[in-house]
Amino acid sequence: MKVKAIVLAGGRGTRLAPLTLKRAKPAVPFAGKYRIIDFTLSNCVNSNIFDILIITQYRPHSLNEHIRNGRPWDLDRGFTGGVHLLHPFQGLKEKDWYAGTADAVLQNLNFVRHGVPDLVLVVSGDHVYKMDYTKLIRFHQSHGADATVCTVHVPLDQANRFGILEVGEEQRIEAFIEKPEDPRSTLASMGVYLFNYKALERALIDDGDRRDSSHDFGRDLIPHMLRGGTDIRAFPFSGYWVDVGMVDTYWQAQMDLLRRPPAMDLNDRNWVIHTRSEERPPTxxxxxxxxxxxxxxxxxxxxxxxxxxxxxxxxxxxxxxxxxxxxxxxxxxxxxxxxxxxxxxxxxxxxxxxxxxxxxxxxxxxxxxxxxxxxxxxxxxxxxxxxxxxxxxxxxxxxxxxxxxxxxxxxxxxxxxxxxxxxx
Missing domain, CATH: 2.160.10.10 (Hexapeptide repeat proteins)
Incomplete structure (x- = not known):
């Protein structure tokens, strides 16, 4: 079973300004030692996923410098995968900047297709959490799904910031509404998706041909797949997860690390958060x-x-x-x-x-x-x-x-x- 991960790391992160005025949001430092993207990359390698594409766009320089060849994450590999940073480029269709998250993956479909993956994991590079993706893969396969969306419950007063789902029997998703004005549920998408490769390819090409699409996974691609009868399931996640896309949530997530016990244990030797460390003298x-x-x-x-x-x-x-x-x-x-x-x-x-x-x-x-x-x-x-x-x-x-x-x-x-x- 070949699994390829795509890390979406190209957003401007305007709500996190001024921290994002000179760097991409996934490159923002976190917890004294790390960058935000370290948590997603570490989740991948700790889940034995070593074939990773990072799609960048906005101010990628800090991200490039931090990741380099991927050695801190054991991603300095050749034929067996490794990490590859993909920047916007002009191709045959005279397109360059990505119109949305789905368009970013579509423009890099040849790189996604390389190696003939069975499953494609699409994740955001700007969330802080620890997650064993092997559990997600087992859930996806056992339910025979075409696609699976990872979900978490959020407070009702914050639900309008997320994609909100309605779920029926056997975790089958019945509705998906991106950032609804009046949420009817607190079950939110984490921005973590697992697709059968063929299902993803068909959905991306179809979305790319639609003039009324903003070419975003949550706003367009997932809802359109549901309307077309695609079998999409909801994988419930019960651990700590936070979207650090605003100044207040970025600050609060780090204060959570100082709680007793901490909301997320950085000292867990069974789930190491890897990073590229600076050489500095002792404190x-x-x-x-x-x-x-x-x-x-x-x-x-x-x-x-x-x-x-x-x-x-x-x-x-x-x-x-x-x-x-x-x-x-x-x-x-x-x-x-x-x-x-x-x-x-x-x-x-x-x-x-x-x-x-x-x-x-x-x-x-x-x-x-x-x-x-x-x-x-x-x-x-x-x-x-x-x-x-x-x-x-x-x-x-x-x-x-x-x-x-x-x-x-x-x-x-x-x-x-x-x-x-x-x-x-």
Whole structure:
């Protein structure tokens, strides 16, 4: 039984901005050590799937650099599979950019067809979860399905963000509605699909010929297959799964790792999350500093009298003397100035805060309102950045001179247009 996996990694991830202004969403760092795509790739190799195509489009450079030849995932293979990154290209039909997820696979159908797979697993590269796909394959085969959709229950107030299913006897899907305004169910698609290859090929070619299609798996291809009588089943998944496509859910998923017990155990030696690690020196924690309930990567320096609580640090973070960090995620080489306060924030790579800055705010009983600072931005000293504010990339202290009070208001948007520090 030959199984080929297709990882969809080409979306812009606009809801995760500013973290996605300079990188693809699957390449966004996660949990101090990983990239988001590491979870999907590790699920594949831990399920003995070693033939993987990664379809990219938006800002693929960080993703290319991270994956390279796939060696950390044991994917540096030749004739037996391996990992291949597929970028948009212009072919005979004079098409280049992908119109949707289904169109992306259709344009790369020759690569999918290579090796004559029996089954094709289509997964998103921007979800965080641990899943043994062999259980999905057994379910699919035992039910004699043409296609299987993995499902999870979501809160009713969030159901309109997902594809919602209605399921009958023997897990047969009877209806599939993408992002309904008034959901009638909380059973949601995980964006994980398993197809018999022939069924997938027919569906993709048919969808490609339809002028009224947006060429998306959830919005078009799956519903159209159902209307045509294709046997599609729902595979129930009961483990931890989260779509980290928004700033608040990205932050919350990492706070879930700090729970006791954690929502997802990264120390499980039976299901290792593989990644390409950076070579950094050991972490240094100075005398008088306090660190509690946090994940701290290599190369971090925490200066004297600093306090770190319920936070996650990527490699190379520097925390100045007397600074306080709470319920925050700091990415590689972030520099927090002396006596600064960082509460409930996401600080991207190479961000530097001036001394005595106050960024974000904790309001008890409310896990939302996350403040986010974009990559390579430098903040002036004594600046106050409000709760839920979003700061763009590559800004300098001079860009914040427009805030004469020295305060960026709650939920403000700053610097999301190149070369401008305008408040949005």
């Amino acid at each position: 240094r924690i100075a005398r008088g500093a306090e660190v509690a309930n946090s994940l701290i990567a290599n190369g971090v320096v925490i200066s004297k009298d600093a306090i770190v609580e319920d936070s996650i640090f990527s490699p190379g973070v520097f925390v100045g003397p007397g600074a306080r960090i709470r319920q925050s995620v700091l990415l590689s080489d972030a520099h927090i100035g002396a006596e600064s306060v960082v509460d409930r924030c996401i600080i991207d790579k190479i961000v530097a805060t001036g001394e005595r800055s106050t960024i974000g705010r904790i309001e008890e009983g409310d896990g939302l309102g996350i403040t986010c600072i974009g990559k390579s931005t430098h903040l002036p000293q004594n600046l106050v950045v409000g709760r839920g504010a979003r700061i763009g990339t590559d800004l300098t202290p001079e860009d914040f001179a427009v805030f004469e009070s020295g305060t960026v208001p709650d939920h403000a948007r700053v610097g999301f247009e190149p070369g401008r520090s305008k408040l949005y």
